[in-house]
Amino acid sequence: MSRPEDVLPPDLFYDDNESRKYTTSSRIRNIQSDMTNRALELLDLRSPSLVLDIGCGSGLSGEILSAVPPEHGGPHTWIGMDISPSMLDIALQRDVEGDLFLADIGQGVPFRPGTFDAAISISAIQWLCNAETSDVSPEGRLRRFFEGLYASLRRGGRAVCQFYPKNDAQRNMISGAAIKAGFGAGILEDDPGTKNSKLYLVLTVGGGGLQGDITGVVNGMDDVNILDARRKAMEHGKMQLPRKGDKAWIMRKKEQMERKGKVVKQNSRYTGRKRRPAF
Amino acid sequence: MKLITANFLTCAVKGCKASPASFPLHFRDAELELQELDFQPDFIRNIVPRIDWHALQIMANELGFPKILDKKPEGDELKDEQILKELHRLLLETHINEGKLTCGNCGHEYLIKEGIANFLLPSHLV
Numbered sequence: 001m002s003r004p005e006d007v008l009p010p011d012l013f014y015d016d017n018e019s020r021k022y023t024t025s026s027r028i029r030n031i032q033s034d035m036t037n038r039a040l041e042l043l044d045l046r047s048p049s050l051v052l053d054i055g056c057g058s059g060l061s062g063e064i065l066s067a068v069p070p071e072h073g074g075p076h077t078w079i080g081m082d083i084s085p086s087m088l089d090i091a092l093q094r095d096v097e098g099d100l101f102l103a104d105i106g107q108g109v110p111f112r113p114g115t116f117d118a119a120i121s122i123s124a125i126q127w128l129c130n131a132e133t134s135d136v137s138p139e140g141r142l143r144r145f146f147e148g149l150y151a152s153l154r155r156g157g158r159a160v161c162q163f164y165p166k167n168d169a170q171r172n173m174i175s176g177a178a179i180k181a182g183f184g185a186g187i188l189e190d191d192p193g194t195k196n197s198k199l200y201l202v203l204t205v206g207g208g209g210l211q212g213d214i215t216g217v218v219n220g221m222d223d224v225n226i227l228d229a230r231r232k233a234m235e236h237g238k239m240q241l242p243r244k245g246d247k248a249w250i251m252r253k254k255e256q257m258e259r260k261g262k263v264v265k266q267n268s269r270y271t272g273r274k275r276r277p278a279f
Numbered sequence: 280m281k282l283i284t285a286n287f288l289t290c291a292v293k294g295c296k297a298s299p300a301s302f303p304l305h306f307r308d309a310e311l312e313l314q315e316l317d318f319q320p321d322f323i324r325n326i327v328p329r330i331d332w333h334a335l336q337i338m339a340n341e342l343g344f345p346k347i348l349d350k351k352p353e354g355d356e357l358k359d360e361q362i363l364k365e366l367h368r369l370l371l372e373t374h375i376n377e378g379k380l381t382c383g384n385c386g387h388e389y390l391i392k393e394g395i396a397n398f399l400l401p402s403h404l405v
Contacts, residue, residue, distance in 0.1 A: 104398075
């Protein structure tokens with residue numbers, strides 16, 4: 001099946017017809033509500049909060065936010081942003097409780113610093129990996145979005161973004177942009193390796209230390225395994241340092257010079273080999 | 280759009296970020312509506328410390344409300360049900376349905392239609 005992200009920009013793809021289909025399909029609604037509940041679990045809000053819904057669409061996840069019972073810390077008040085007018089139109093018809101904005105998240109988040117207790121985004125931020133005009137780039141849009149989001153969350157706030165990356169490159173681009181903006185970031189994957197696999201980017205603001213990031217968030221959830229890529233990356237970094245004068249070092253230098261367009265002797269079996277003692 | 284949301288909005292234009300005149304946005308030709316909502320004292324207590332009271336006074340003045348409290352309610356005042364109910368009515372039940380929001384710095388106008396504000400920027404302003 002083709003990805004909607006590859007077909008058209010989001011404001012054109014979700015036209016009246018597509019928005020209606022999206023909102024009335026019971027399959028999509030079930031998936032959405034499962035993901036929203038999972039995200040809420042990760043946000044761990046204990047009192048009625050102000051929540052930003054990024055890519056709120058027709059308010060499917062917002063409804064769940066408004067309906068959190070008081071014994072679970074709800075109901076939350078939410079503000080939704082979406083780029084598709086048709087989706088917002090359906091949200092109006094459905095009479096959702098949150099405030100709605102027609103806005104492009106790639107242009108930033110137009111709120112005062114420290115506004116929100118939390119942010120939630122269901123199946124939206126992968127759209128940022130597409131640039132629709134030549135004067136914007138995916139990297140620039142991701143940067144504007146994450147910087148704006150970081151500023152608009154209060155210290156100690158969290159954001160959970162469920163997204164569908166097209167490949168590992170997109171996944172790394174998105175999480176890399178979040179880390180660059182200052183977030184403590186981690187990815188939670190539900191049902192890995194299956195068709196139903198779901199990725200949640202869990203972002204924390206100003207937590208500091210290990211407990212502030214995702215390992216602190218999922219601490220105590222019993223169905224979660226932690227794979228810490230950071231330690232592996234650190235060991236990996238230490239291992240690979242060719243000493244000056246090594247064969248590997250010489251080969252690397254020759255490649256570098258070749259790339260610069262310099263004339264470099266062809267490699268042979270004598271390249272980088274030690275001379276025998278002269279006497 | 281609820282009045283509480285307007286209290287957190289700033290201009291989306293990049294150049295206005297640094298300017299103090301870009302907050303609060305100013306209402307023009309606003310059409311108001313009252314929508315009943317369940318009273319949530321906990322939420323109000325949570326949100327009041329984050330509200331910019333000066334901006335709220337300016338907005339209430341622009342919208343033609345009678346005078347609101349001079350000072351932000353703090354401490355014990357937040358336990359007073361009467362004050363909380365007034366805040367609830369002002370912040371959460373007052374909706375701006377139609378009108379415009381303008382930035383005090385760049386003068387950009389954001390249209391509000393059926394309660395939805397249009398914050399899409401033309402590409403030269405991004």
